[in-house]
Amino acid sequence: MKFDWFVIPFLAGLTFVFGFCCIKFYLWIQRLSRGEKALLKKHFFSPSLWVSIKEIFNESLLHRKIFRTNALLGYMHTSLAFGWFLLIVLGNIEVKFYSHYSVNPPYVPIFLNYFEPNTAPHFFGRGFRFLMDFLLLIILSGVALAYLKRFQPNRFGMRRTMQHQVLDKLAIISLWCIFPARLLAESFSAALYHNGSFLTNTVGKWLSFLPVDNLIYPAWWGYSIVLGIFFFSLPFSRYMHIPTEVLLIILRNAGIRSRYFNHPFQQVDIYACSRCGICIDACQLSTLGYATQPAYYLRSLRYKTQHNELTENCLLCGRCVEACPVGIFSTDIRSHERTLGHEMNSVHYNFSKNIPKQKNVEVLYFAGCMSHLVPGIKKAMTSILNQSGCSWSMLDEQETVCCGRPLLLAGQITAANQVIMHTRSLIERSHARILVTSCPICFKTFKENYRLNANVLHHSQFIKHLQDEQRIVTQRISAHVKYHDPCELGRGMNVYNEPREVLSHIAHLLPTNHEKNKSLCCGGSLGNIFIDVDSKLQIATNTLQQMDIRSADYLITACPLCQKTFSAVSPIPVKDIAQLVADNLLLANAENKNNYAMISENA
Amino acid sequence: MSKIAIIGGGIAGMEAAIRLSALNFEVHLIEKSFILGGHVKNWHMLFPDLSSATQLVEQQKNQLRDSVNILLGIEVIRASYTNNKYTLYFSDGSSNTFDAIILTTGFKLFPAQRKEEYGYSIYSNVITSAELEEYFQTDKPLYTKEHRIAERIAFIHCVGSRDDKVGNRYCSKVCCVTAVKQAMETARRNPGAEIYLFYMDLRMFDRQFEDLYFQAQTQYGIRFIRGRLSEVSEKPDSRLFLKFEDTLLGKPLRLTTDMLVLMVGMEPAENTGQLARLFNVPVGNDKFLLPKNLHQYRNLTNQPGIFLAGCVSGPKTIGETLTDARSAALEVYNYLNRN
Structure with missing residues (x-):
């Protein structure tokens, strides 16, 4: 078995990452409920697994969604992720042609040019060398773009970028060094043994004025050390998103969602955030100078720093969820977190048990609290409903009832459920077939939090039907x-x-x-x-x-x-x-x- | 002889013009409408002594000497400043040069439509305090739009004042006592009517205001409810259904009334911002013009030769406005005789 001491930093790092992820993933999955575990198991033995595999390929490797934000930004991510992936795959195949062993330790493909420097041009040899050089060039172009992005984020369609913490900076710098270090080591190798292709041979030629004999061994050490640093910092930095996103995609396609604060799926969401900063531009609060976007919020949750303001300073408009390339449901997390403190000082609503009798109508109109503050809408709907000739009544003409959503958004679940129960029984009493509401907030709540027999329509939909x-x-x-x-x-x-x-x-x-x-x-x-x-x-x-x-x-x-x-x-x-x-x-x-x-x- | 321009022909502008012409200055009083007297000419009676508003305006008009050059239907479009003199360019194409300028453009009433939940311009029996005041010029009792005698009337304080949501954080100062005055007048015209006032705080700050408030309760049986109105809806019979909280009882309550009177507050007059840019005078958070300071230089601005009087620098009562205008006249006199 081939071995040299310089592989130790790489090997130790890789083992550490692998072990860390296994334990972390196990703990998360362990915390899922029995039903959720069953869902996950079912997902693994059903055709829907292919959906996950396809999505992992598209998003974790190709980063298709980032292309929608900006083509250059997309290329940067694809070249790094997919390029590196192909480099590993091809490297492993290449080893098979040179090695006498059927199973090789993981460092052999990475440091192949050190262990097999004099490999005589094999039948596929030149082709492989060309491909490996080509992939390295692609990755290096991605790294160059990553450098450029630090200085000119505008070119990547980003007006604002993330302010990173020390550990993230260390990880970024080590990541940036990995491929230049590989280029250097392989170029020295090419200068000595002419075992490179268009890229490494050329660079090797340029560097041949240096004492290559003495430098090549330290260069391999350097390459291994930066890999080691990257792997050791990965679990504690933003790059934990690389393994976690795979798990996230699988769990999401299995139908698992975060149901309460600190749910394991939410933990996966938090670790899957790459802090790419795309949400920062999507968020309208950035124009007011607030650093409250999911990238900051999730980071604060992950490192358990103080963040009351971040939890509450969110419009819950969903623009960040729409823009997120990973598809993190950050608004759900905020809503769930709001339930924590607020439940304690929750007001409890005791409604009278005597629900007033409603007259039976076809259409029940619910203006909603907000429409009462903009009575022009109520008046307009009244004339439209009168004109339509249907039998209708207004549920909240005098007794204002609330759909419960403001309480839900503030995290007061118990109080919200009391309001919902009350309003639901009012609606059911009318035996209406259609419930029309003027307020999208009520509309969403009636659709999602009430199980109503009536068909719920927003007034724009209702008017469309009338037309x-x-x-x-x-x-x-x-x-x-x-x-x-x-x-x-x-x-x-x-x-x-x-x-x-x-x-x-x-x-x-x-x-x-x-x-x-x-x-x-x-x-x-x-x-x-x-x-x-x-x-x-x-x-x-x-x-x-x-x-x-x-x-x-x-x-x-x-x-x-x-x-x-x-x-x-x-x-x-x-x-x-x-x-x-x-x-x-x-x-x-x-x-x-x-x-x-x-x-x-x-x- | 020094020439002075006074922009705005309300009571502040007229008062300053009277005082300065008495000091033998050449005064030009510029008013964009065709009538002098500003808002006050529309009022019926003045608090707290219930004297006639028309009489006050007429007295002022009589005092305006022939030496005051009154320009009606004219606005200032452009201004330039050279050699301590301002040249004003007017909307009729003329221009003139002045040694000093007093801005007396006053206020505009808060457009009640902006507080849509109170239903102004949506429900027929919701009116503003200004409309009620004009109605008082007639001798009739208060009728609803359907010509029924109003038997229950609610006055809502602070409409467009002290309200973050409409962007006006300040107090308009005169509406509290105006509401008390109007409620009493309504009680006189509609004997037996139930009258409710919904207030946040009652700011009876000046002389005799508190007496008026006391009289309203004891003599007229007017009911004061502390709490803000939350929303209004209209019943099929055009009566109004109010929802509010009585914050002293700590209870949400409901009330049906025949009419609703909104005590609209003051906002800077339409062209205040434009004037501020024209003469480079700073504007406060409340969008009224800022004097040099709020103590001894209330009529001065940070620009030489530009003076303020009346509600252009914030809500004032009529008494305060007239005092302010006289004070501005004196400041102009000092400024022109500074050498």
Whole structure:
């Protein structure tokens, strides 16, 4: 067996990483519930495993999602990750041709040119050497880009980059040194034995003025030492994301999600964050100078540093989750963490057991607390519902009931459940087939936290149905409008098209720079319980500037909270979609008063 | 003879013009509308003595001497400063040069639509305090839009004042006592009506204000409820359904009323920001103009020859405004005779 003392740093590092990951992964999986373990087991013996393998290949190696952020940034990650991966695979195959042993220690392929310097050109030898040099060149180009990114992040589509801690810096520097060190060692080897290809031979020639005989052994030591440093720092630095992302993808595809604070899946999420900093630009709070983005928040959770502010200073708009190349559900983690402190001083809601009798109607309308603060929406919906000719009633006309989500967002689970139970029984009493709500926050909650018999629709969806079935008729106007996707309706519930279709029936709908899942937050989010009103209005102003709304006559949105927030700062009138529809209603014919089966079936 | 421009023909502008023309300066009073008298000409009676607002404005107009050059329907578009003199360019194309300028552009009323949860311009029986004051010019009792006599009326304090959410953190100073005055007047016109005032704090800071407050409770039976209104909805019969918290009882409560009066606060007049840029005068967080300091130089700015009087530098009562205008006139006199 081939051996030299200089492989020790590498070998020790590799053993350490391998051992660390095995223990860590085991502990995480051990903490999963019995049901979750069963899910995981099932995943391993089902075709869905291929989905995981494909995703691991696409994301852990190719980094496809990063290409969506920026092509150069994507290439940088691909060249390093996929290049290194291929180098290891090819190296192992290459060894098979030279070695007499069927099993080789892991350091042999890494330091092959040291152990087999005089390898006579094998049949595939030249080809292999060429490929290995080519891959090294690709990786080195990635390293060069990584250097460049430190100085000119703009070229990589990043306006702001992450401020790293000491351990991360050590890991980055050792990573940056690995491939130049390999190039040096292999070039010396090529200078002595001519066993390189286009890259190492050329560099070797350039370096032949040096005392190569004396330098080659220290060069191999150097290469092994930087590998060792990298491996030893890996478990404690951002690079732990490399092994953890593989586990994350498998667990996620197995259907496991974080259910409470400190759930093992959440731990995997935290360790899988590469702190690439893509979330920093996606977050609108960065413009106000807050370092509260998932990269910082997850780091703080991982190293258990003080972070109350980070937990609460988040709009929960979901833009970071949308942008994250690893797909970390950081907003879930924040919501779960908020349950900790808040449960203690939770207010408990005792509702009377006597639920007032509701009259039986087809459509039950729930305006929601926020719509009560923007009564124009209530008024608009009232005229639309009256015009549609269906039998309807308003659930929260006088007795304001809450859907429970503000309490959920603040982490007061017990209180939220009491509110939910109460509101649910109110809804069930009416025997309505359709529940329409004006507030996307309520809409999401009714869909996800209530198990209702009624079909829950946001009012934009409901209006779309009314238009399609010509139960309401609207006139066309010559105004130009821009549509703002509310976070909870868009990214939260994937309702993007219905509001756009309703609007294009009435006015000229102009595109904006931030459509659909790329939509910005209005800043008024209930999710942020840290920043003050001024900051929220600052976010609203920035959003309107980026949407370039001055070219439109009206800004249209579909959320009372967005409308209220924007109205405070907008230079043009801000309307809810229901208001635009109600303003342009034409009197419908009276025969429309048939029943509502169509909508209930279609939706 | 030194020439002085006074921008804004409300009571502050008129008062400064009267005082300066008495000192034999050439005074130009510039007003963008076609009538002098600003907001005060629309008011009915003045707190705390219930004297006539019209009379005050008319007296001022009579005192304006012939030497005051009154320019109506004119705005300042551009200004330049050379050799200690300001040249003003007006909207009618003319221009003139002045030795000193007093800014007396005052305030505008908070647009109540911005507090949408109170339903102004959405529900028919929600009116502002300014509209009520104008209505008092008639002798009629208070009717709803459906021509029923209003039997229950609620006044909401601090609409657009001391409210972070609409961006106005300051107190507008005059609305507390105005609400008390208007509630009493309403009680006189609609005998037997139930009148509620919803307040955060009652700031009865000046002479006789507290007496008025006491009289409102004892003589007129007006009910004061400490707590902010949270939301308003309209019933099918156009009556208004209020939800609020009585913070002294610590209970959420509901009330149905016939009418709702919103005590709208003050905001800087429309063109205040533009004037600030024109004359390079700093603006405070509240967007009113900032004097040189808040103690002995309340009428001076950090620009030579630019003076402030009245609500352009923050909410004031009528008494304070008139005193402020006289004080500004004296400062102008000192400035012009400084050598």
